[in-house]
Amino acid sequence: MSFINYAAREINCKIVYYGPGLGGKTTNIQWIHEKTRADAKGKLISLATETERTLFFDFLPIELGTIRGFRMRFHLYTVPGQVFYDASRKLILKGVDGVVFVADSQEARMDANIEAVRNLNENLKEQGYDLATMPYALQLNKRDLPSAVALAELEKALRIKDEPIFEAVATTGEGVFDTLKSIIKLVLKDLKSR
Amino acid sequence: MVILETDHKVFMGLLETMLSESNAQYVFLVDKSGPQIAAAGDLEMDTTSLASLTAGAVAATEGLSSLIGETQFSTLFHEGAEHSLHISQVGEKAILLIIFDEKSSLGLVRLRTQQHLPALVDAVEEVVNRSQQDGRPSATISSAGFAEISDEDIDALFG
Numbered sequence: 001m002s003f004i005n006y007a008a009r010e011i012n013c014k015i016v017y018y019g020p021g022l023g024g025k026t027t028n029i030q031w032i033h034e035k036t037r038a039d040a041k042g043k044l045i046s047l048a049t050e051t052e053r054t055l056f057f058d059f060l061p062i063e064l065g066t067i068r069g070f071r072m073r074f075h076l077y078t079v080p081g082q083v084f085y086d087a088s089r090k091l092i093l094k095g096v097d098g099v100v101f102v103a104d105s106q107e108a109r110m111d112a113n114i115e116a117v118r119n120l121n122e123n124l125k126e127q128g129y130d131l132a133t134m135p136y137a138l139q140l141n142k143r144d145l146p147s148a149v150a151l152a153e154l155e156k157a158l159r160i161k162d163e164p165i166f167e168a169v170a171t172t173g174e175g176v177f178d179t180l181k182s183i184i185k186l187v188l189k190d191l192k193s194r
Numbered sequence: 195m196v197i198l199e200t201d202h203k204v205f206m207g208l209l210e211t212m213l214s215e216s217n218a219q220y221v222f223l224v225d226k227s228g229p230q231i232a233a234a235g236d237l238e239m240d241t242t243s244l245a246s247l248t249a250g251a252v253a254a255t256e257g258l259s260s261l262i263g264e265t266q267f268s269t270l271f272h273e274g275a276e277h278s279l280h281i282s283q284v285g286e287k288a289i290l291l292i293i294f295d296e297k298s299s300l301g302l303v304r305l306r307t308q309q310h311l312p313a314l315v316d317a318v319e320e321v322v323n324r325s326q327q328d329g330r331p332s333a334t335i336s337s338a339g340f341a342e343i344s345d346e347d348i349d350a351l352f353g
Protein backbone atom coordinates (compact mmCIF):
# COMPACT_ATOMS: atom_id res chain seq x y z
CA MET A 1 0.00 0.00 0.00
CA SER A 2 1.86 3.05 -1.22
CA PHE A 3 1.58 6.19 0.86
CA ILE A 4 0.91 9.43 -1.02
CA ASN A 5 1.23 12.68 0.89
CA TYR A 6 -0.02 15.70 -1.05
CA ALA A 7 0.87 18.09 1.76
CA ALA A 8 4.52 17.01 1.74
CA ARG A 9 4.40 16.28 -2.04
CA GLU A 10 5.91 12.87 -1.55
CA ILE A 11 5.16 9.27 -2.40
CA ASN A 12 6.45 6.51 -0.12
CA CYS A 13 6.70 2.93 -1.35
CA LYS A 14 7.73 -0.11 0.65
CA ILE A 15 9.96 -2.76 -0.91
CA VAL A 16 10.74 -5.95 0.99
CA TYR A 17 13.76 -8.18 0.33
CA TYR A 18 12.69 -11.75 1.04
CA GLY A 19 14.49 -15.10 0.84
CA PRO A 20 16.21 -17.90 2.73
CA GLY A 21 18.59 -17.28 5.63
CA LEU A 22 22.14 -16.19 4.72
CA GLY A 23 21.06 -15.63 1.11
CA GLY A 24 22.36 -12.04 0.91
CA LYS A 25 19.33 -9.83 1.62
CA THR A 26 21.18 -7.68 4.14
CA THR A 27 24.25 -7.58 1.87
CA ASN A 28 22.06 -6.13 -0.92
CA ILE A 29 20.82 -3.37 1.37
CA GLN A 30 24.31 -2.68 2.71
CA TRP A 31 25.66 -2.31 -0.82
CA ILE A 32 22.84 0.05 -1.77
CA HIS A 33 23.55 2.08 1.36
CA GLU A 34 27.28 2.20 0.65
CA LYS A 35 26.91 3.26 -2.98
CA THR A 36 24.02 5.72 -2.74
CA ARG A 37 24.98 9.38 -2.47
CA ALA A 38 24.65 10.86 1.01
CA ASP A 39 21.79 13.25 0.21
CA ALA A 40 19.66 10.47 -1.29
CA LYS A 41 19.74 8.02 1.59
CA GLY A 42 18.77 7.84 5.23
CA LYS A 43 20.31 5.85 8.01
CA LEU A 44 20.68 2.08 7.60
CA ILE A 45 19.06 0.43 10.58
CA SER A 46 19.81 -3.22 11.29
CA LEU A 47 18.02 -5.03 14.07
CA ALA A 48 20.42 -7.95 14.19
CA THR A 49 21.77 -10.47 16.67
CA GLU A 50 25.33 -10.32 18.06
CA THR A 51 26.39 -12.62 15.24
CA GLU A 52 24.94 -10.22 12.67
CA ARG A 53 22.01 -12.41 11.71
CA THR A 54 18.91 -10.31 11.03
CA LEU A 55 16.67 -10.54 14.07
CA PHE A 56 13.72 -8.38 13.01
CA PHE A 57 14.52 -6.28 9.95
CA ASP A 58 17.00 -4.01 8.19
CA PHE A 59 15.64 -0.69 7.03
CA LEU A 60 17.05 1.76 4.50
CA PRO A 61 15.13 4.78 3.18
CA ILE A 62 16.31 6.12 -0.18
CA GLU A 63 15.06 9.04 -2.23
CA LEU A 64 15.34 9.04 -5.99
CA GLY A 65 14.47 12.56 -7.01
CA THR A 66 11.05 13.75 -8.13
CA ILE A 67 8.42 12.70 -10.63
CA ARG A 68 5.86 15.35 -11.55
CA GLY A 69 6.73 17.33 -8.43
CA PHE A 70 6.47 14.40 -6.04
CA ARG A 71 9.55 13.28 -4.10
CA MET A 72 9.92 9.55 -4.68
CA ARG A 73 10.88 7.81 -1.46
CA PHE A 74 11.46 4.09 -1.20
CA HIS A 75 11.64 2.27 2.09
CA LEU A 76 13.72 -0.87 1.71
CA TYR A 77 13.24 -3.61 4.28
CA THR A 78 14.73 -7.07 4.67
CA VAL A 79 13.12 -9.89 6.61
CA PRO A 80 14.95 -12.39 8.82
CA GLY A 81 15.47 -15.46 6.65
CA GLN A 82 15.73 -18.09 9.33
CA VAL A 83 12.71 -20.39 9.33
CA PHE A 84 11.73 -19.81 12.97
CA TYR A 85 11.33 -16.02 12.51
CA ASP A 86 8.12 -16.43 10.52
CA ALA A 87 6.11 -14.16 12.82
CA SER A 88 8.53 -11.29 12.11
CA ARG A 89 8.38 -11.86 8.35
CA LYS A 90 4.59 -11.57 8.40
CA LEU A 91 4.74 -8.25 10.25
CA ILE A 92 7.24 -6.73 7.84
CA LEU A 93 5.08 -7.59 4.81
CA LYS A 94 2.37 -5.23 6.08
CA GLY A 95 1.81 -2.47 3.54
CA VAL A 96 4.34 -3.91 1.05
CA ASP A 97 4.37 -2.51 -2.51
CA GLY A 98 6.97 -4.80 -4.07
CA VAL A 99 9.09 -7.84 -3.22
CA VAL A 100 12.62 -8.83 -4.23
CA PHE A 101 13.28 -12.50 -3.67
CA VAL A 102 16.99 -13.07 -3.03
CA ALA A 103 17.75 -16.71 -3.81
CA ASP A 104 20.96 -18.47 -2.80
CA SER A 105 22.41 -20.14 -5.91
CA GLN A 106 24.25 -22.88 -4.02
CA GLU A 107 23.01 -26.40 -4.61
CA ALA A 108 22.78 -27.06 -0.88
CA ARG A 109 20.32 -24.17 -0.51
CA MET A 110 17.84 -25.21 -3.18
CA ASP A 111 15.36 -26.66 -0.70
CA ALA A 112 15.65 -23.53 1.45
CA ASN A 113 14.95 -21.36 -1.62
CA ILE A 114 11.87 -23.35 -2.56
CA GLU A 115 10.59 -23.32 1.01
CA ALA A 116 11.12 -19.53 1.22
CA VAL A 117 9.11 -18.94 -1.99
CA ARG A 118 6.31 -21.09 -0.60
CA ASN A 119 6.50 -19.17 2.69
CA LEU A 120 6.39 -15.81 0.89
CA ASN A 121 3.32 -16.86 -1.06
CA GLU A 122 1.57 -18.01 2.11
CA ASN A 123 2.48 -14.93 4.18
CA LEU A 124 1.40 -12.55 1.42
CA LYS A 125 -1.95 -14.33 1.21
CA GLU A 126 -2.36 -13.97 4.94
CA GLN A 127 -1.89 -10.19 4.58
CA GLY A 128 -4.44 -10.08 1.78
CA TYR A 129 -1.95 -9.82 -1.11
CA ASP A 130 -1.51 -12.00 -4.16
CA LEU A 131 2.00 -12.83 -5.36
CA ALA A 132 0.60 -13.25 -8.88
CA THR A 133 -0.18 -9.52 -9.07
CA MET A 134 2.43 -8.14 -6.66
CA PRO A 135 5.42 -6.33 -8.26
CA TYR A 136 8.13 -8.96 -7.91
CA ALA A 137 11.75 -9.51 -8.97
CA LEU A 138 13.91 -12.59 -8.54
CA GLN A 139 17.59 -12.22 -7.78
CA LEU A 140 19.84 -15.26 -8.07
CA ASN A 141 22.65 -14.39 -5.71
CA LYS A 142 26.10 -15.91 -5.09
CA ARG A 143 26.68 -16.64 -8.78
CA ASP A 144 30.43 -16.55 -8.16
CA LEU A 145 30.46 -19.67 -5.97
CA PRO A 146 31.69 -22.92 -7.53
CA SER A 147 28.68 -24.79 -6.14
CA ALA A 148 26.22 -22.45 -7.88
CA VAL A 149 23.44 -24.31 -9.67
CA ALA A 150 23.01 -23.70 -13.40
CA LEU A 151 20.86 -20.71 -14.29
CA ALA A 152 18.26 -22.72 -16.19
CA GLU A 153 17.79 -25.11 -13.29
CA LEU A 154 17.32 -22.29 -10.78
CA GLU A 155 14.90 -20.54 -13.06
CA LYS A 156 12.88 -23.71 -13.51
CA ALA A 157 12.70 -24.26 -9.75
CA LEU A 158 12.07 -20.69 -8.61
CA ARG A 159 10.32 -18.73 -11.35
CA ILE A 160 6.71 -18.19 -10.40
CA LYS A 161 5.46 -15.88 -13.15
CA ASP A 162 7.03 -13.59 -15.74
CA GLU A 163 9.16 -11.79 -13.15
CA PRO A 164 12.50 -10.25 -14.16
CA ILE A 165 15.45 -12.39 -13.07
CA PHE A 166 18.90 -11.06 -12.18
CA GLU A 167 22.16 -12.85 -11.56
CA ALA A 168 24.03 -11.27 -8.68
CA VAL A 169 27.06 -11.31 -6.45
CA ALA A 170 25.84 -9.01 -3.71
CA THR A 171 29.21 -8.90 -1.94
CA THR A 172 30.72 -7.13 -4.98
CA GLY A 173 27.53 -5.28 -5.93
CA GLU A 174 27.01 -7.19 -9.17
CA GLY A 175 23.32 -7.18 -10.03
CA VAL A 176 22.30 -5.28 -6.89
CA PHE A 177 21.30 -1.99 -8.52
CA ASP A 178 19.84 -3.75 -11.57
CA THR A 179 17.50 -5.61 -9.24
CA LEU A 180 16.61 -2.47 -7.30
CA LYS A 181 15.96 -0.46 -10.44
CA SER A 182 13.76 -3.22 -11.80
CA ILE A 183 11.57 -3.54 -8.70
CA ILE A 184 11.21 0.25 -8.42
CA LYS A 185 10.02 0.39 -12.03
CA LEU A 186 7.54 -2.40 -11.40
CA VAL A 187 6.22 -0.70 -8.26
CA LEU A 188 5.79 2.64 -10.04
CA LYS A 189 4.10 1.00 -13.01
CA ASP A 190 1.76 -0.76 -10.61
CA LEU A 191 1.00 2.52 -8.84
CA LYS A 192 0.41 4.22 -12.17
CA SER A 193 -1.99 1.52 -13.33
CA ARG A 194 -4.18 1.61 -10.22
CA MET B 195 -3.20 5.81 1.99
CA VAL B 196 -3.54 9.24 0.39
CA ILE B 197 -3.01 12.33 2.55
CA LEU B 198 -4.46 15.50 1.04
CA GLU B 199 -3.51 18.98 2.20
CA THR B 200 -6.84 19.32 4.00
CA ASP B 201 -6.12 16.08 5.90
CA HIS B 202 -2.68 17.38 6.81
CA LYS B 203 -4.20 20.56 8.28
CA VAL B 204 -6.59 18.50 10.41
CA PHE B 205 -3.78 16.25 11.65
CA MET B 206 -1.49 19.19 12.40
CA GLY B 207 -4.22 20.99 14.34
CA LEU B 208 -4.75 17.95 16.55
CA LEU B 209 -1.05 17.19 16.99
CA GLU B 210 -0.14 20.77 17.87
CA THR B 211 -2.92 20.92 20.45
CA MET B 212 -1.66 17.69 22.00
CA LEU B 213 1.92 18.97 21.92
CA SER B 214 1.15 22.14 23.83
CA GLU B 215 -1.38 20.66 26.26
CA SER B 216 0.89 17.77 27.22
CA ASN B 217 4.14 19.82 27.42
CA ALA B 218 5.70 17.21 25.16
CA GLN B 219 8.71 17.66 22.89
CA TYR B 220 7.39 15.87 19.87
CA VAL B 221 4.08 14.39 18.74
CA PHE B 222 4.23 12.08 15.80
CA LEU B 223 1.59 10.27 13.72
CA VAL B 224 2.84 7.18 11.89
CA ASP B 225 1.25 4.82 9.39
CA LYS B 226 1.45 1.21 10.62
CA SER B 227 3.39 0.19 7.53
CA GLY B 228 6.23 2.59 8.49
CA PRO B 229 5.99 6.07 6.91
CA GLN B 230 5.37 9.26 8.84
CA ILE B 231 1.93 10.89 8.40
CA ALA B 232 2.44 14.15 10.31
CA ALA B 233 4.53 15.53 13.17
CA ALA B 234 4.56 18.49 15.53
CA GLY B 235 7.49 19.68 17.66
CA ASP B 236 10.99 20.93 17.16
CA LEU B 237 13.20 18.06 18.25
CA GLU B 238 16.08 17.49 15.82
CA MET B 239 16.01 13.84 14.87
CA ASP B 240 15.90 11.28 12.09
CA THR B 241 12.12 11.12 11.74
CA THR B 242 12.16 8.52 8.94
CA SER B 243 13.97 6.02 11.16
CA LEU B 244 11.81 6.99 14.12
CA ALA B 245 8.64 6.24 12.14
CA SER B 246 9.92 2.90 10.86
CA LEU B 247 11.12 1.70 14.26
CA THR B 248 7.90 2.82 15.95
CA ALA B 249 5.88 0.83 13.41
CA GLY B 250 8.20 -2.14 13.99
CA ALA B 251 7.80 -1.93 17.77
CA VAL B 252 4.02 -1.77 17.48
CA ALA B 253 3.96 -4.63 14.98
CA ALA B 254 6.06 -6.78 17.33
CA THR B 255 3.78 -5.90 20.24
CA GLU B 256 0.73 -6.83 18.17
CA GLY B 257 2.40 -10.18 17.52
CA LEU B 258 2.89 -10.63 21.26
CA SER B 259 -0.70 -9.70 22.06
CA SER B 260 -2.12 -12.21 19.59
CA LEU B 261 0.14 -14.93 21.04
CA ILE B 262 -1.38 -14.50 24.49
CA GLY B 263 -4.92 -14.09 23.14
CA GLU B 264 -5.28 -10.32 23.57
CA THR B 265 -6.80 -8.33 20.73
CA GLN B 266 -4.20 -5.59 21.19
CA PHE B 267 -2.07 -3.70 23.70
CA SER B 268 -3.31 -0.19 23.08
CA THR B 269 -0.41 1.62 24.74
CA LEU B 270 3.37 1.21 24.99
CA PHE B 271 5.58 3.20 27.32
CA HIS B 272 9.38 3.40 27.26
CA GLU B 273 10.95 5.30 30.13
CA GLY B 274 14.40 6.78 29.61
CA ALA B 275 16.74 8.84 31.79
CA GLU B 276 15.99 12.06 29.88
CA HIS B 277 13.36 11.25 27.27
CA SER B 278 10.41 8.91 27.40
CA LEU B 279 8.19 7.53 24.65
CA HIS B 280 4.45 7.01 24.84
CA ILE B 281 2.98 5.04 21.95
CA SER B 282 -0.74 4.54 21.29
CA GLN B 283 -2.66 2.76 18.59
CA VAL B 284 -4.82 5.12 16.53
CA GLY B 285 -7.55 2.84 15.24
CA GLU B 286 -6.43 0.07 12.89
CA LYS B 287 -4.06 1.98 10.65
CA ALA B 288 -1.98 4.49 12.58
CA ILE B 289 0.17 5.04 15.65
CA LEU B 290 0.63 8.10 17.87
CA LEU B 291 4.11 8.60 19.33
CA ILE B 292 4.72 11.24 22.00
CA ILE B 293 8.25 12.07 23.14
CA PHE B 294 8.52 13.95 26.41
CA ASP B 295 11.05 14.91 29.07
CA GLU B 296 10.95 16.09 32.70
CA LYS B 297 8.76 19.07 31.74
CA SER B 298 5.87 16.65 31.39
CA SER B 299 4.82 13.41 33.05
CA LEU B 300 3.39 10.06 32.09
CA GLY B 301 0.10 10.97 33.78
CA LEU B 302 -0.30 14.19 31.80
CA VAL B 303 0.63 12.53 28.51
CA ARG B 304 -1.84 9.70 29.14
CA LEU B 305 -4.59 12.16 30.06
CA ARG B 306 -4.11 14.27 26.92
CA THR B 307 -3.88 11.16 24.78
CA GLN B 308 -7.19 9.88 26.16
CA GLN B 309 -8.78 13.28 25.55
CA HIS B 310 -7.65 13.75 21.96
CA LEU B 311 -7.32 10.21 20.65
CA PRO B 312 -10.98 9.85 19.55
CA ALA B 313 -10.71 12.88 17.26
CA LEU B 314 -7.45 11.55 15.84
CA VAL B 315 -9.00 8.13 15.25
CA ASP B 316 -11.89 9.80 13.38
CA ALA B 317 -9.53 11.86 11.24
CA VAL B 318 -7.41 8.82 10.30
CA GLU B 319 -10.48 6.70 9.59
CA GLU B 320 -11.85 9.35 7.30
CA VAL B 321 -8.65 9.23 5.25
CA VAL B 322 -8.59 5.43 5.24
CA ASN B 323 -12.26 5.13 4.28
CA ARG B 324 -11.89 7.66 1.50
CA SER B 325 -8.85 5.78 0.20
CA GLN B 326 -10.89 2.58 0.07
CA GLN B 327 -13.98 4.07 -1.56
CA ASP B 328 -14.61 3.89 -5.28
CA GLY B 329 -11.04 4.23 -6.43
CA ARG B 330 -10.55 7.70 -5.02
CA PRO B 331 -6.76 7.26 -4.64
CA SER B 332 -6.55 6.48 -8.34
CA ALA B 333 -8.60 9.55 -9.10
CA THR B 334 -6.37 11.79 -7.03
CA ILE B 335 -3.23 10.28 -8.51
CA SER B 336 -4.60 10.80 -12.01
CA SER B 337 -5.59 14.35 -11.28
CA ALA B 338 -2.02 15.09 -10.23
CA GLY B 339 -0.77 13.87 -13.58
CA PHE B 340 0.89 10.86 -12.00
CA ALA B 341 -0.96 8.44 -14.24
CA GLU B 342 0.86 9.89 -17.24
CA ILE B 343 4.23 8.99 -15.78
CA SER B 344 6.47 7.59 -18.49
CA ASP B 345 9.30 5.04 -18.59
CA GLU B 346 11.61 7.99 -19.23
CA ASP B 347 10.45 9.61 -15.99
CA ILE B 348 11.32 6.44 -14.11
CA ASP B 349 14.68 6.09 -15.84
CA ALA B 350 15.46 9.71 -14.98
CA LEU B 351 15.21 8.84 -11.29
CA PHE B 352 18.44 6.89 -11.56
CA GLY B 353 20.37 9.61 -13.35
